[in-house]
Amino acid sequence: MKETGKTSGAAGSGEFDPESRASPQSAEGRERHETGRLLQFLDWVVPLVLAFTLLTAVATFIFGEARTIMAALILFGYGVMLVIGRRMVRSGDREGAISIICFGLLGAAVAMSFVYPDWIPVLVITPLLAVAVALPYVTGRFLRRLILVTWVVSVVMVAVSRLTFRPSELPGWFMDVFTISAVAAAMATVLLLLWQFSSRLNETLRQTQAAEERYALAERGVNDGLWDWDLVSDRIYYSPRWKAMVGAASEEVGASPEEWFSRVHPADGKPLEREIELHLSGESRHLEVEYRLRDGDGFYRWMLCRGLAVRNGSGRAVRMAGSQTDITRRKEAEEKLRHDALHDSLTGLPNREMFLSQLGEILLESRRLREAGREAERPGFAVLFVDLDNFKAINDSLGHEMGDKLLVSVAERLRSSLRPRDLVARLGGDEFTILIHTRNAGEAEFVARRLLGDLKHPFNVEGYELFTTATVGLVLDNGEYEKPEEPLRDADTAMYRAKEQGRSGVGVFESTMHSRAVALFRLETELRRAMEREEFVVFYQPIVSLKSGRIVGFEALVRWEHPERGLVSPTEFIPVAEDSGLVVNIEFFVMREACYQISLWQREFPDHKPLSVNVNLSRNQLARPDLIEETRRLLREASLSPSSLRLEITESVLMQNPDLAAITLARLRDMGIQLHIDDFGTGYSSLSALHSFPVDSLKVDRSFISRMSPGDESEIVQTIVTLSHNLGLDVVAEGIETPEQLARLRSMGCDFGQGYLFAKPLERSAARDLLASDARW
The missing domain is CATH 3.30.450.20 (PAS domain)
Structure with missing residues (x-):
């Protein structure tokens, strides 16, 4: 009932119903309706025409007038055409049927005008029937042609009646009955024509109303x-x-x-x-x-x-x-997408793309003015490359979320320290760039040092008071830059040079830096190629017990067998490998080769005990989360006991992140691996601080050994040896080159020694021969 009420309400409100007025089903229904109406018309007119045919034929026999038989034949022919048209309608050819019916009617009217010219008033009206029949079913060109032909037919019949008029020989009463019937039919034709016009007009109005309702519905929708x-x-x-x-x-x-x-x-x-x-x-x-x-x-x-x-x-x-x-x-x-594409999502600062875009616009303007001979009007600029010094330690100790919040605070401080027309951007990680509009090198360096001072103040982040410093690389426009990437590259180079000379400083770019940077880049490329081509080899330098004088192990040292330059010293390529991250792969290669080789020598010389191998561990390798598992895997593949592996770590690496170092070393020690502090005495640690690390031995740096003399460095070495023994640590002296140095170290109670006095770093075969000789010192 509710549905019925709703439908009635909609109908009563006069709202547009697309199902009832504009659907394909309703158009198809109208087509069927018009076809049915045409068939009804033919069902009525065919018997009527045949009846007039019969009446005319009867008149022929009764009155004996020849013209009536001709009229009967014309009517009979038209009746046959109507029957054919009816069949065409049923087969679907409605337009063809209309053509036969209408033009047949016009032909019959012309023919009858020749037979009975005195019937011209009726016959002139008759062609209108053709228009009345066709009007609901056809439009356009056909209807226009039909109306034109109807007019021509009417003119022709009038002319025929004037030229061929003959009085009828039929009785008057018969002619009166026939005339009255014809007039009645003609009047019916006119009425039919008017009704058809009315029907066509209503259809047009209905379609117009439907179109307006569709338009109104579309406008509301x-x-x-x-x-x-x-x-x-x-x-x-x-x-x-x-x-x-x-x-x-x-x-x-x-x-x-x-x-x-x-x-x-x-x-x-x-x-x-x-x-x-x-x-x-x-x-x-x-x-x-x-x-x-x-x-x-x-x-x-x-x-x-x-x-x-x-x-x-x-x-x-x-x-x-x-x-x-x-x-x-x-x-x-779209604006948000544009903003996000040009800004850093974390800090909201412009990103690398936007920074390079604005720098590129300045370079274009500068080039335009230079080509126009207006050099003095060129906009000057300086690019600052800012890198936070200890950000990784904060990330590792407090987590990435805290690190991100620190970056946001650093971005805000940098932005507030600059003029509105200067631009600060974040390139990624802990790197920021700054574009300063100035031609004065002194002003640019002043801004850089002011920024460093601002960054030294503590940051309050989530209740923590965090300290950080930065290193800045600075490059001033020299008028020769063509691409925005070029000054950014040079500022980056200056920043790295400043880091090499000590952090928290400002490095100003010089032209020689670019040549050095290109050389380092070429060296890094060659290093990557060397890894693929396996150009690295392991050399072995013996470690000797100063008590027995026998070899107790080797230190594995990497060399680069360059195809053009020969053997390349690690002091030349290891720093580049550390900066590029390649050092980890190199060190794991050295560890794998050394573990395999010492395991092979242990099996070849079973009576030579102990026999171990020392491998250096860099800061990059110490920070890797897979260090423990990778070391365990290499030992297992080489069938080497963990007690035969000694890992050497410099004290500077330990002190960069003491907490992480202590945890990692403890896990290595639990595996049975011995740990040595390399280059002891060159850093800032103390014996008491190192005692907190799980180490087994100290390696005294060669600089102390080379300067040993009474009352000088020898007392320092003696102190190190004594305190180390008190802490339960062995001592290894590096760089022993003379018998005097060896004798002095033995007198101090030093445990082990290493240096050119015993042997230089040797190739694998030479080291094996030395081990086989069972040499003693």
Whole structure:
């Protein structure tokens, strides 16, 4: 019942029902209805024509007039044509049937005018029947031709009646009955014609109403505002939705173009008018333009306007209609995408792309002025490359979330320390770049050092007081840069040179730095190729027990067998390998080769015990989370006991991140691996500090051994040996080159020694021969 009530209400309200008025089923139904109506007409007219045929034939026998038999034959022929037309309608060829019926009727009328010219008033009206029959079923060219032929037929029949008029020989009463019947039929034809016109008019009105209702439904269903501009009267129709877009009631908006253009943003008014003029003049196929339109609250919203002009016969635009779509959300989304593409998502600072874009614009302007001979007007600039010094330690100890918050605080401090026209950007990680508008090198360096001072102040992050420093590389415009990447590259190079000389400083780029950077880049490329081609080899330097004088192990040292330069010293390529991250792969290669080789020698010389191998461990390798598992795997593959492996770590590496180092070393010690502190005495640690690490031995740096003399370095070495023994640590002396040094170290109680006095680093075969000789010192 509720559904019924709702349907009745909808029908009573006069709302548009698309199912009943615009569906394909209703159009198909109208087609079937018109075909059925035509068949009904033929069902009525065929018997009528045949009846008149019979009546004429009877008159022929009764009155004996020859003309009646001709009339009967004409009527009979037309009746046959009607029967054929009826069959064509049933087979679906309705237009063909109409042609036969209408033109057959016209032919019959002409023929009858020759037989009975005195019947001309009736016969002239008869052709109208053809139009009345065809009107509901055909349109366009066929109907126009039919009306023209009807007019010609009527003229022909009038002319025939004047030229061939003969009085009828039939009785008057018969002619009266026949005439009255014909007049009645003619009048019926006129009435049929009027009814057909009425039917066609109603159909046209119905279709017009349906189209208007579809338009109204579409207007309510879309979110677009519609407009229709009469260019002749200069009045515009604005749809209710258009008016709602500007926040106005229907009665508040008139029909003037000013209602539209007065609400357009001042910056968009001229472009909108220009696009309209281009379309009206025929220079653009359609109107499509974006602009901002003021709403009822005074805010501007983005609109997309589309329109099309209607032109008269001479091509002049007389009307233009279109739609207006609110695209504010799309514009906001596009703006956000543009912002995100050019800004760092964490700090909100411009990113690398935006920094390079603005720097590129300055270079273009500078080139333009230089080519124009206006060198003095060139905009000067300086690029600063800022890298935080200890950010990784904060990330590792406090977590990435805390590190991200520190980066946000650093970004805010950098931004607040610069002038509004200067640009600070984040490249990624803990690297920032700054673009300063200046031609003065002193001013640029002053800004760089001021930034360093600002960054030294503590940052309060989530209740923590964090300290960080930075290293800055600075490059000043030299007038020769072509691409924005070039000054950025040079500032980066200056920053790395400053880090080499000590952190928390400013490095100013010099031309020689670029050559060195290119050389380092070439060296890094060759290192990567060397890894692929297996150009690295392991040398072995013996470690001797100063008590027994026998070899107790070897230190594995890497050498690069360069195809062109020969053996390359590790002091030349290891720093580059550390900066590029390749050192980890190199060190794991050395560990794998050394473990395999010492395991092989242990099996070959089973009586030579102990026999171990020392391998260096860099800061990069110590920080790797897979160090323990990888070391365990290499020992297992080489069938080497962990107690035969000694890992050497410099004290500077330990002190970079003491907490992480202590945890990692403890896990290595638990595996049974012995740990040595390498180059002891060159860093800033103390014996008491090193005692907190799980180490087994100290290696005294060769610089102390080379300078040993009474009352000088020898007392330092003696102190190290004594305190180390008190802490339960063995001592290894590096760089022993003379018998005197060996004797002095033995007298001090030093446990082990290593140096050129025993042997230089040896190739594998030479080291094996030395081990086989069981040499003693």
